Amino acid sequence: MAAGKCGTQTCSKNTPCCVSGYCNNDAMYCMPMNCEPENSYSTSSCWNTAHCVKDSVQFSSSSSFAQIADYNGDPSTAAFVSQFQPSNAKLNNGELQLQLVKQSDGTGFGATVINTRAIQYGTVTTVMRSGCLSGGVVSSFIIRNNNVGDEIDFEFVGADKSTVQSNYYWHNQLDYTKMVKSPQVSDTTTNFHTYQIQWTPDQIVWSVNGNAFRTVKRSDTWDSSVNAYKYPDSEAYISYSIWDGGSGAEGTSSWAGGAINWGAGSFLASVKSIDIDCYYKGNDTTYVPPNGSSSSSSSSGDDDQSGDKSDDKSDKSDNSEEGSQSGDDDSSDDSANGSTTNGEDSDSADADSEGLSSVDEQSGDESSGGRSTSKEKSSESSGAGSVIASFGAVFTALIGAYLF
Template sequence: MPSAMIRSIIPLGVALLGATSVLADPPSCALDKKCPKEAPCCSQYGQCGVGAFCLGGCDPRMSFSLDSCAPAPVCKDKTYKMDSLDRYRDISKYLGDPNEADWVGQGEPAIYNGNTLLTMPPKSVGTVLATTTYMWYGNVKAKVKTSRGKGVVTAFILFSDVKDEIDFEWVGVDLNQVQTNYYFQGIPNYDNSGNISVSSNTFDDWHEYEIQWTPDEIKWLVDGQVGRTKKKSETWNATSNQWAFPQTPARVQISLWPGGLASNAKGTIDWAGGEIDWNGGDIKTYGYYFATFGEITVQCYNAQSPPGTNKKTSYYYNNIAATNDTVVDSDKKTVLKSFGATGTNMDYDDGTATGAGASASVHSIPGGGQPAGQVPGGGTSAGGSSGGGSGAGSAAGCQTTGFSQSCNQPGGSGGPRSVDRTLGASAFAIVVGIAGLLFL
């Protein structure tokens, strides 16, 4: 899926939030429009701010300076069981310490039968989770049951702060193949995609998907079989005089997002299989679309010398070129003191270190604001309970004063719909970065 198409989701977030008087528009940023000094960090949403803007997804090329973004935690070999949300933090609760959390994100994740559900209630923008550590080459594999339905997209990708990207994506109308893709620094190239057939229905059956990434090639595997290989030697771009190959530290990101939103570009909607039906079968039965993620395993590349080392604490860039020879494996710290801190003033304390309450600036959490009922899964107030749905209204039969994922299901048991919502929606959780927004 072209990242440029996915960017069409960003205006949705602006539209959802435009009605609230709490939101103040953060400055925007791009390669030719760096962030101002007072809001120095360019987040993955293309907006400038401090705090969480300076953590995962912060693009140093578009920020006020290379050191505006906080350094990124280095790769760690780990198996994520995905059977608990104890090590998950909403973006409004995370200050950069990977020892406190394995995953950070937005939306409505839930636990069902020992696995993690990524959910997308009606009129929401779904759910996205990203690892708190970065891979600088290595292997990652995930057990996945995708979502289904036209316009519904499941994604399992690697995404770097400078928008290098390696993708697995599934559109909900095609449950017998997975789409693969890669990008260098977010530059759209529509010839980079390729499909892999899957032996059985991706919604009903578990399959294991794996990305093997080295400085020389990428392999995409399904159920242990190599389905596609792309060599770096095949990616030379004579115009830019460089290798158009993903090569910088990346987070593992998983998401469920509405490619078929009516407000999206026609090309995106067509690619996603059509306009999403917010009254579809899974919405009627369970109250949301959902994808299921089982165990995810990360194996670091563990090079003895760059590129691909993880010997110290953090990665940062020493040159705006943002290629693998500009990545530094360093001892710089990764943790911000507060949501008012930045990479150049990480110890700044404005009192928002815990809870990210109403006093936190709208420029310190990507998206900002406190819109009731406009976030994935709803939301009423900082730290409060969630509304009964998202966007225009709640799911039929669910009370608007509280959220229970067992509402409107006959008997109140059985199936994913019976799972009680594990986490309240954050008052700051807005537009989720989905697929390449996460995706930008």
């Protein structure tokens, strides 16, 4: 018996999963971050959420990534999946590569890949290189719950190749004045750097190459007007993306660096590795395979992490600034925290976000590879490469490519 209407239709047993008024049986529709259980064939049609397990993903492994059309719902077969078809993401030369390509209308279509397990608190460390060779190109590394609207992010813009921007959001309340840039590093488009988000119930710490540059404490986010801490605390998904910000609304385009110069080169964001250290112990997860199959499988992993991880040490060397991943960094985050900046009090935050906070809220429906090109769009964050928030635009354009 159907749980509810999926738009104007009722999903069938053969196409049980509902997303934005459409029914199907593949990963695009049935993955838990996309699927709408209350509107699907039954409330159990959507695949179960696979929870965080301690993992070290090298993108030289075939089990590190799958195209979404090939993903069967078992997280042990792919750590990350593409979010769209056609896909501009692939494994190549030991890297996960996300490409932004020019479309016939002159705008860019990018790529988004998402972790197949959800995380609630932990330390996430990645070695990557941005694809922002021109103004207008945006790359990102984020942790986001699209349904709730909580997000923690790193974002790169082509207008500035020597820093990365950090921000966080609570319940889709987008406040760009809280953005804080990292200290300068060597060119983020030609060199691999190590980026880390350390997320606990009490604080968030952003680090680059083992050096913490920003700390936000939960205790500082209290808002008496809503009687709540405006602090990201919901289970969320790690993702990477590259997208065209230059063709977006005026505020977005200005922030991203204006229109893209398509002659600047190949816009390719590259990821070598990601280490995921869960705050809570991971759980075995039974998944629901597509096509109404009654078979099931479980994936498991042991995570010995528990308690406060604020004393964790970075496991990457500063040598990664020049593309090297060898060596250990023995400096603890505690010592680095002595020089971190609370985002709300940073002078650089005010300067770097100038012009963004005064932009009017808009609801543009443009998209570029799963990314809204409207920096002011209230239904998603500037860094969220989510399916749901942009389905209205992207789904219409791509429905022929992946519905049948």
